[in-house]
Structures are given as C-alpha cells and as structure tokens.
Amino acid sequence: MVREPPESPAQALPHGAPRARLGVMTTWEYATVPLIDHVTKQILDQWGEDGWELVQVVTGPTGGLVAYLKRPTGEK
Numbered sequence: 001m002v003r004e005p006p007e008s009p010a011q012a013l014p015h016g017a018p019r020a021r022l023g024v025m026t027t028w029e030y031a032t033v034p035l036i037d038h039v040t041k042q043i044l045d046q047w048g049e050d051g052w053e054l055v056q057v058v059t060g061p062t063g064g065l066v067a068y069l070k071r072p073t074g075e076k
Helices: 037-049
Strands: 028-035 053-059 065-072
Touching: 028 037, 037 053, 037 065
Parallel strands: none
Antiparallel strands: 028 065, 053 065
8 A cells, every 4th residue: 555645744743743843833923903892792703704813802002902813824
C-alpha cells in the first residue's frame, strides 16, 4: 500500500499535537471596535459573521466599551 504525503504540514499532525511546536502557527489580524450600549449584540454579531472572534471587552479611555477582536489571516 502506497501512502500519499499529506497536502499540508497541518494534516501530518498527530491528534492533539501542539501546532506551534511543530512549526505550524496561525497568523492573526486584530481589530478594536467601539461598542454602543443599545446595539452591542448587533455589532458583535455582524463582526462574528465576518469571521472575527471576540477576545476581550474593556472600558475605553473615554469611558465607553471597546471590543478587541481577532481572525486568522490565512497566512502561515
């Protein structure tokens, strides 16, 4: 039986293997988004539909809420 090599290094990882240790790392892009109190859910839902993941919400310098989001860039 002939085994074909995996198409990408990620496919060669044993289940549960730490990706960074094997040289396969995800690269990220980040965004900071001011949140408006009465439409916070709608704002976060829209960014989520665009592939962004909420990392943290903090109080901004002027007192309002700011969301920090990330998503993979697709580059390795």
